[in-house]
Amino acid sequence: MHWTLDQLTLFIACAERGSFSAAARHAGRAQSVVSTAIANLELDLDCELFDRSTRSPTLTAAGQALLPEARAVIAQCQRLTARAETLARGEEAQLVIAIDEALVEMPPVDATLEALAERYPALSLTLLYGGEGDVANWVEERTANLGIMLSQDHSPGELDATRIALLRQHWIVGSRHALAQQSNIGPQHLMQHRQLMIASRRRPGQTPESTPQSTHCWRLNSFYSMAELATRGLGWAILPEHIAHYPPFRQRLVRLTSDALGQAPSIEVETVIRRDTGQGPIARWLTAQLRERFREMGAQKP
Structure with missing residues (x-):
């Protein structure tokens, strides 16, 4: 086995960008270099990854099976590098934390802060509050080091x-809603009335919207706004119980x-970081504290 991480990276780029030329432009390499790297990877793995008989190379069955494995290897390498960097840096001098607005005045979060x-009086701290999509995007764009959010599909x-x-x-x-006056309510009754749902703030096409359970649906980007409209x-x-x-x-x-x-259905509370950045000791301590304080509050174990 003589394949390299560079070959795996180019394999992923070719699969995601649809052609060797597009992958070469993305990687800043000559197309011949990319083609040679893929050919050598196929020799090392002893299987054909791309069908080159079509106008644009397409993944073979073997390529489709190995692509998730290649992504997992690269992701683990990013984590290793990030972990080594945080060890070399020591404790963070400053930290930017993005917090889902749905967790405002949540006792475990406030107690952790x-x-x-x-514990860390010298730490320079910035707190950003926003919706679920905002929190994830701020972390992904490196505006925040750590996100604390109510999970949605992403x-x-x-x-x-x-x-x-x-x-x-x-x-x-x-x-005062009609449903409040009924008994033995089932899904068929909910279908007849407007449903209020969380709208994703993520970029169009990045993640599918949840399927409503009613034929009438309004979407909002705030649980608190949803609760206010429900009261009306x-x-x-x-x-979530704490908002109700x-x-x-x-x-x-x-x-x-x-x-x-x-x-x-229950909803998850999660922390998010960039895979290639990792967590420093203070961020890791904070994550552990959050888990413990939610446990003390009586939240269900994940």
């Missing part, structure tokens, strides 16, 4: 996610419960 201030990109808790959610509706009778929603119990909403929302509905 208080402990951070006490593409892997350059991010590594660590799940630290599962939060309970509830089916909720405004106290504009629809039903699935909300937030003082401005608590007396104006009703939890929908029935055997037919069952338990609303």
